[in-house]
Amino acid sequence: MTLKIKNPGLSTSIQDLGRPGYFHLGIPMGGAMDRFALRAANTLVGNPEEAACLEAVFMGPEIEFQAEATVAVTGADLPIDVDGNPVEGWTSFKVKAGQVLSFGFLVSGARAYIAISGGITTPEALGSRSAYPIGALGGVEGRAIQAGDVLPVGKVAGVGAGRSVPTELRRKPANPAELRVLPGLYWHRLTEASGTGFFEDEWTVAPEADRMGYRFKGGKPLEFVDRDQPFGAGADPSNIVDGCYSYGSIQVPGGTEPIVLHRDAVSGGGYFTLGAIISADMDLIGQLQPHTPVKFVRVDMDEALAARKDRKQMLQRIREELS
Amino acid sequence: MSQVLSPLPGTFYVKPSPEAKPYKAKGDMVAVGDVIGLVEVMKTFIEVKSEKAGTFREYVADDACPVSAGQPVASLEF
Incomplete structure (x- = not known):
C-alpha cells in the first residue's frame, strides 16, 4: 500500500520516536516534537x-490513499476532512482506496500527527525513519515530504474505526502556556534579581x-554576575567555554532571547544554559x-520526576483504554 | 466583497522587503494566485495568495504583525 502526497503542507515530515544514541557525535535524536501525540496516534x-x-x-x-487503511490524527486541532466530509481528531477512521x-x-496547537495502519515504511537511517534534513537522514531521501512523493506503508489488516482517546487525555497548552524549568549548572551566572525576573516575565x-x-521574546534582558573571562570562552557574559547541551536546555545568547533546544538540537556550543525544560513538558x-x-x-x-511519572501514567491509560 | 485569509500562523508582511512597495494597493486588479502578502514562520516566508479574482480594496491585517491561521489579511471587491 502507498500514500500519494498531493500537497505537502508546510514542511510536513516523516517522524517516529527518533534515533537516540548519536548525540555525542552531533546527530540529534530527532523524532516527533510531541511524542505523546505520536504514540497516541499509532x-x-x-x-x-x-x-x-x-x-x-x-x-x-493533502494525501491520497492507494488502498484501504485505518487512520488517526492527533496533536493540534487541525480540522480533518476525507473527500469533503469532516472527521473527528484523536479517533480512528477508515479510508478507502482513492x-x-x-x-x-x-x-489550536501547532503539530498534528497522522498515523496510518501499518506505519510508513521508508528506509531507516541509524535506526529511525525520522527526517533530519540538516544531516540528510531519514524522511524521504533525507528531506521533508514533497508534492508527488509516493510513500510506502506496511501491509496490515488494521483495527476498526471509532477508537478514541478520552478528551481528558488530549493534552494541550494552557494560555499562557506554562513550561516547567529545572535550573541548571550555569544558573549561578545570573544575578538573583534577574533569575527571579526570568520566571516572573511573560514571554511569547x-x-x-x-x-x-x-x-x-518579550521578557527583560538577563543580567549576569561579573566575572573574569575564562580562557577559551567568548567575551559576552552569556558565553562559556564550549560545553555539551542537553535536550530542553535553555540558552540565552546575549542574555536577550531564551532558546529551548528541541528534538533536532545542536549538541554543544559556547552559550551558558540557565536550566532545562523538564522532559514532561517538551511535548x-x-x-x-x-x-x-x-x-x-x-x-x-x-517535581520534575513526579511530572514525568504523571505523563507515563497518562500514556498507560491510553494503552489500557485502547487495548 | 471577499477576504484573503492567512493559511497559517506567523508574522504577516504586506511587502516583499522593507524597502519595497506593498504587493497590492487600492484599486489594483487581483487574479487568482496573485501574491497578497507574506507570512514568516520557522525562518521561512510563505506567500499568501488570493484564491479569487477581483479588485483590491485594503489590507485588514497590519504589516509586521502577528496573524493566526484563517485570519483575514486583505479584502477584495468584485
Whole structure:
C-alpha cells in the first residue's frame, strides 16, 4: 500500500520516536516534537507506538490513499476532512482506496500527527525513519515530504474505526502556556534579581521557533554576575567555554532571547544554559504557535520526576483504554 | 466583497522587503494566485495568495504583525 502526497503542507515530515544514541557525535535524536501525540496516534490505528507517522506543522498536507487503511490524527486541532466530509481528531477512521485526506485552518496547537495502519515504511537511517534534513537522514531521501512523493506503508489488516482517546487525555497548552524549568549548572551566572525576573516575565514564542529550537521574546534582558573571562570562552557574559547541551536546555545568547533546544538540537556550543525544560513538558512546546504567551515555572528535581511519572501514567491509560 | 485569509500562523508582511512597495494597493486588479502578502514562520516566508479574482480594496491585517491561521489579511471587491 502507498500514500500519494498531493500537497505537502508546510514542511510536513516523516517522524517516529527518533534515533537516540548519536548525540555525542552531533546527530540529534530527532523524532516527533510531541511524542505523546505520536504514540497516541499509532495506538489508535493498532500500530506499534514507535511506528513512523507524518508530522504536519501549522498546515495539513493533502494525501491520497492507494488502498484501504485505518487512520488517526492527533496533536493540534487541525480540522480533518476525507473527500469533503469532516472527521473527528484523536479517533480512528477508515479510508478507502482513492480517498483524499485534507485539512482546514489550524484552530489550536501547532503539530498534528497522522498515523496510518501499518506505519510508513521508508528506509531507516541509524535506526529511525525520522527526517533530519540538516544531516540528510531519514524522511524521504533525507528531506521533508514533497508534492508527488509516493510513500510506502506496511501491509496490515488494521483495527476498526471509532477508537478514541478520552478528551481528558488530549493534552494541550494552557494560555499562557506554562513550561516547567529545572535550573541548571550555569544558573549561578545570573544575578538573583534577574533569575527571579526570568520566571516572573511573560514571554511569547518567536516566529522563527522550529524543530531545532524554540525561541522566546518579550521578557527583560538577563543580567549576569561579573566575572573574569575564562580562557577559551567568548567575551559576552552569556558565553562559556564550549560545553555539551542537553535536550530542553535553555540558552540565552546575549542574555536577550531564551532558546529551548528541541528534538533536532545542536549538541554543544559556547552559550551558558540557565536550566532545562523538564522532559514532561517538551511535548507541549511542540504544540506552541508563534506569538503564544508563555510563563516559565521553576521546579525542583522531585517535581520534575513526579511530572514525568504523571505523563507515563497518562500514556498507560491510553494503552489500557485502547487495548 | 471577499477576504484573503492567512493559511497559517506567523508574522504577516504586506511587502516583499522593507524597502519595497506593498504587493497590492487600492484599486489594483487581483487574479487568482496573485501574491497578497507574506507570512514568516520557522525562518521561512510563505506567500499568501488570493484564491479569487477581483479588485483590491485594503489590507485588514497590519504589516509586521502577528496573524493566526484563517485570519483575514486583505479584502477584495468584485
